[in-house]
Amino acid sequence: MDKIYSALTQIVGEDYVSNRPEELFTYSKDLGTSPPQFPEYVAAPRTAEEVSRIVRMANQEKVAVVPLGGGMTLAGLALPLRGGIVLDLKRMDRIIELNEKARYVVIEAGASHGKLTAHLHKHAPHLMHSEPGAPPAATIGGNLAIHGQGDLAHPYGFNSDMLNGLEVVLPTGEICRFGSCAIGCAWYTLHPLPDLGLFLGWNGSTGIITKVSLRLFPCKKFREMDIFVVEDETLIPDVLFALTHVGMAEDLVAWSSAIPPFANELHHISINITGDSKEEMEFKRRQIFDIKLSKYIRDGVGAIGAVAQPSERPQISKSADWKKGGGFEYVGSIMPVAAYPECYRRGAEISTRHDIPYTVLGRVIGAAHGMMFSWSYAFNRADDRSVQHARDALHETDDLVMELGGTIWKPAVFGQQLLMSRMDPNTLQMMKKVKTMLDPNGIMNPGNWEVA
Amino acid sequence: MFNLRFDENKCLACETHDCLTRCQYMAMDIPTAKAEMEKLIQGRESRVLHDCVTCYACEEYCPLGNHPFYLIVTRQEELDILPLPSPLIKRGVQMAIPFRGEPEIEPIAGRALNMGVFSMLVPHVQGRLFEDVTLMSTDSRKMFHYFCQLMYLHFGRTSVINERLEESIATIAAHGAREVIHFHDECYGTYASYAPAFGIDVPFKSVHLFEYLYERLGAMQDDIKPLNYKVAYQRPCSSRLSPDKHPFVDKLFDLIGVEHVQREFVDENALCCGSTIMGQRREGSRRFCLELQQKNIDDMKKAGAQLCVFNCPACMQTLGKPVADAGIMPIFMSDLCRLAIGEKSP
Ligand SMILES: Cc1cc2nc3c(=O)[nH]c(=O)nc-3n(C[C@H](O)[C@H](O)[C@H](O)COP(=O)(O)OP(=O)(O)OC[C@H]3O[C@@H](n4cnc5c(N)ncnc54)[C@H](O)[C@@H]3O)c2cc1C
Ligand code: SF4
Ligand code: SF4
Numbered sequence: 001m002d003k004i005y006s007a008l009t010q011i012v013g014e015d016y017v018s019n020r021p022e023e024l025f026t027y028s029k030d031l032g033t034s035p036p037q038f039p040e041y042v043a044a045p046r047t048a049e050e051v052s053r054i055v056r057m058a059n060q061e062k063v064a065v066v067p068l069g070g071g072m073t074l075a076g077l078a079l080p081l082r083g084g085i086v087l088d089l090k091r092m093d094r095i096i097e098l099n100e101k102a103r104y105v106v107i108e109a110g111a112s113h114g115k116l117t118a119h120l121h122k123h124a125p126h127l128m129h130s131e132p133g134a135p136p137a138a139t140i141g142g143n144l145a146i147h148g149q150g151d152l153a154h155p156y157g158f159n160s161d162m163l164n165g166l167e168v169v170l171p172t173g174e175i176c177r178f179g180s181c182a183i184g185c186a187w188y189t190l191h192p193l194p195d196l197g198l199f200l201g202w203n204g205s206t207g208i209i210t211k212v213s214l215r216l217f218p219c220k221k222f223r224e225m226d227i228f229v230v231e232d233e234t235l236i237p238d239v240l241f242a243l244t245h246v247g248m249a250e251d252l253v254a255w256s257s258a259i260p261p262f263a264n265e266l267h268h269i270s271i272n273i274t275g276d277s278k279e280e281m282e283f284k285r286r287q288i289f290d291i292k293l294s295k296y297i298r299d300g301v302g303a304i305g306a307v308a309q310p311s312e313r314p315q316i317s318k319s320a321d322w323k324k325g326g327g328f329e330y331v332g333s334i335m336p337v338a339a340y341p342e343c344y345r346r347g348a349e350i351s352t353r354h355d356i357p358y359t360v361l362g363r364v365i366g367a368a369h370g371m372m373f374s375w376s377y378a379f380n381r382a383d384d385r386s387v388q389h390a391r392d393a394l395h396e397t398d399d400l401v402m403e404l405g406g407t408i409w410k411p412a413v414f415g416q417q418l419l420m421s422r423m424d425p426n427t428l429q430m431m432k433k434v435k436t437m438l439d440p441n442g443i444m445n446p447g448n449w450e451v452a
Numbered sequence: 453m454f455n456l457r458f459d460e461n462k463c464l465a466c467e468t469h470d471c472l473t474r475c476q477y478m479a480m481d482i483p484t485a486k487a488e489m490e491k492l493i494q495g496r497e498s499r500v501l502h503d504c505v506t507c508y509a510c511e512e513y514c515p516l517g518n519h520p521f522y523l524i525v526t527r528q529e530e531l532d533i534l535p536l537p538s539p540l541i542k543r544g545v546q547m548a549i550p551f552r553g554e555p556e557i558e559p560i561a562g563r564a565l566n567m568g569v570f571s572m573l574v575p576h577v578q579g580r581l582f583e584d585v586t587l588m589s590t591d592s593r594k595m596f597h598y599f600c601q602l603m604y605l606h607f608g609r610t611s612v613i614n615e616r617l618e619e620s621i622a623t624i625a626a627h628g629a630r631e632v633i634h635f636h637d638e639c640y641g642t643y644a645s646y647a648p649a650f651g652i653d654v655p656f657k658s659v660h661l662f663e664y665l666y667e668r669l670g671a672m673q674d675d676i677k678p679l680n681y682k683v684a685y686q687r688p689c690s691s692r693l694s695p696d697k698h699p700f701v702d703k704l705f706d707l708i709g710v711e712h713v714q715r716e717f718v719d720e721n722a723l724c725c726g727s728t729i730m731g732q733r734r735e736g737s738r739r740f741c742l743e744l745q746q747k748n749i750d751d752m753k754k755a756g757a758q759l760c761v762f763n764c765p766a767c768m769q770t771l772g773k774p775v776a777d778a779g780i781m782p783i784f785m786s787d788l789c790r791l792a793i794g795e796k797s798p
Binding site (some may be wrong): 229230231259260261262263264265266278282285286289290294296297298299300301302303304305307308 | 534536537538539540542543544546547549551730731733735736737738739742773777
């Protein structure tokens with residue numbers, strides 16, 4: 001029998017390993033435009049120890065290991081570019097500790113955001129975490145590995161800023177902890193020990209996150225979405241600055257899309273408002289609409305588009321399938337809020353060139369310290385030309401991000417190379433040293449953040 | 453293009469100027485109303501153009517059927533004094549652009565029930581009451597082909613209605629139904645009031661939903677079990693375009709054994725649900741809208757209403773939740789009637 005296959009079965013059990021083509025097929029694709037990449041094996045470990053044993057074996061055999069969470073990043077980041085073993089982490093989904101008074105949860109990295117939301121809803125409804133707008137199957141670890149952001153990004157920043165501790169299996173197999181948990185204490189803080197943050201934003205190429213302590217935040221009793229609309233995109237930065245100054249919203253997302261027609265060439269700002277009482281909600285609305293935004297309404301250039309809409313969690317984009325063929329991929333970027341008008345205009349031009357209805361969105365991070373701006377491109381998977389158009393549009397958008405002075409978020413390999421080609425040489429060398437030191441055999445998600 | 457048939461001579465001879473003196477949102481005596489009406493007729497700027505909340509009520513108040521509200525909206529557009537901020541107008545105008553293909557036109561032999569742009573409310577028109585009508589516009593992807601467009605009266609845009617209405621009429625007419633019952637007051641008002649006022653041809657006969665329900669329930673009297681609820685009715689703005697059908701509300705309530713509670717804001721004195729006022733341009737519109745809604749709900753509560761009956765989906769969407777929060781159950785008229793014959797509402 002195949003040596004690697006048999007080693008994997010010894011570690012995780014026969015039921016959780018496969019090298020059968022029909023199963024490898026499903027692991028060879030993601031939802032985006034990337035061409036299929038077949039692994040040789042898939043294994044689904046249950047514990048950090050099993051992960052560690054697999055990684056040690058992979059080092060001996062010099063075979064690639066690609067961690068996979070929900071596989072929702074679309075940009076081919078969890079596809080095995082050099083074959084090898086896909087480690088499907090979804091069985092590592094235990095919620096280990098919920099500490100309500102210190103407001104954190106310790107959770108295995110393969111647990112999905114949907115599971116955590118449901119758990120908190122049931123066991124600690126007054127607490128919440130920052131849930132990304134991805135389908136609920138997206139995992140905690142996968143989201144941290146790409147510096148994701150969720151519906152608490154406005155008050156609290158990136159999801160990776162909300163960590164109290166981390167457990168990681170290094171590319172050489174050691175299980176390492178960071179934060180207060182590393183000195184045997186509870187998992188209540190990441191600081192003030194020396195910073196070893198070498199695992200976030202690396203797409204799993206420096207190690208596999210196995211446990212996480214995530215900060216939790218107050219979850220108010222009422223949650224509603226109001227909408228403010230403007231036509232002139234140049235007003236958006238000012239409106240967002242006004243809204244972040246007043247600080248009454250929980251989530252702020254500006255968006256525009258060609259379809260459905262009502263949204264075409266208009267800019268909607270979704271404003272999530274929460275409160276423990278109707279009075280609290282009304283107080284917040286008064287600050288927002290009657291005080292901060294009233295001048296736009298009076299001048300006839302801004303409008304209350306909707307109030308008190310039900311606010312679903314997660315708020316998943318419904319714009320994904322305009323081409324009717326089940327495909328969509330987006331370029332995400334981290335941008336200054338002031339860049340919104342240019343991002344929108346240039347993005348709409350790219351979409352028009354490729355015959356794709358434009359869809360753009362900017363979610364505020366922090367007090368307008370930045371925004372995650374995304375350009376989505378729908379395609380018909382059954383039509384090669386349509387896929388190629390989307391692929392070209394994505395590449396042009398990567399270039400656009402660089403041109404506008406932004407940073408590509410969760411870049412596909414093309415975008416990673418673009419970023420590294422612009423990177424300060426010393427920083428690039430530092431990345432290379434980190435990678436070589438941690439992963440001497442280059443087995444961890446090879447192809448990603450690979451410094452030439 | 454179509455123009456409003458407005459008879460200024462009627463206004464010259466008018467003694468009451470009810471259209472403006474009875475307006476619940478502007479205080480005006482007869483001389484002021486006369487002066488403002490003159491300005492409107494002459495196409496000059498009037499405070500009415502700024503202060504009108506577009507509640508449609510003056511259409512009903514005018515004793516001579518002279519369409520003062522259509523005149524106000526026409527002037528708002530001509531003088532570019534629009535009740536809503538421009539992004540909302542653009543959004544509204546774009547909203548009804550059909551983008552998911554053409555509707556399939558199935559011939560309808562008898563009577564049709566036109567859902568207009570409320571295809572998603574099909575579950576509310578089921579059961580025995582609706583057995584002998586064929587539903588029209590049941591596919592929400594195609595519903596904008598059936599849009600009566602009258603919503604643009606709130607937007608100061610009769611031009612949009614006049615541009616698009618003939619196509620909607622043609623779509624409905626293409627089904628060949630003998631009579632078209634309209635689920636929404638707004639559709640009925642379009643074909644029975646607006647179109648004739650602007651000289652737009654309507655080749656089918658329109659029937660108001662309440663009239664139809666009254667006829668159906670009348671034929672099922674033996675099956676009716678009086679419901680014995682105390683109910684309030686949220687009269688929609690577009691019902692002002694067909695005041696002759698409004699008495700069917702009380703007729704229906706009598707037939708199904710519910711008590712229409714005595715209250716201040718009822719019938720001609722009904723208050724707007726606020727859906728359009730919320731986003732208007734006037735200073736303080738949002739607060740005004742909330743106060744108006746509260747006044748309305750307090751009045752329902754004071755009168756002891758257990759249910760609030762809606763016919764307009766926009767009113768239901770705007771006021772349904774606040775009404776429910778106040779302990780009064782919101783319900784569509786169609787569902788209430790179904791309850792009376794022992795059917796469950798969705
Ligand atoms: C409709 C839609 C909306 C979205 N909205 C958002 C949003 O609002 N915010 C947001 O942040 N994202 C969003 N996303 C992107 C993405 O789905 C999420 O970020 C998601 O959380 C990624 O997690 P995953 O488990 O699917 O990661 P995967 O795709 O499985 O993996 C992502 C990367 O991390 C690596 N990896 C996976 N698990 C681990 C681990 N435990 N340790 C180390 N490396 C690992 C993988 O190898 C891969 O490189 C959206 C996606 C879609 C389809
Ligand atoms: S519109 Fe009617 S009520 Fe108003 S002034 Fe003219 S006739 Fe009189
Ligand atoms: S529509 Fe309503 S608010 Fe406007 S003038 Fe007529 S009655 Fe007054």
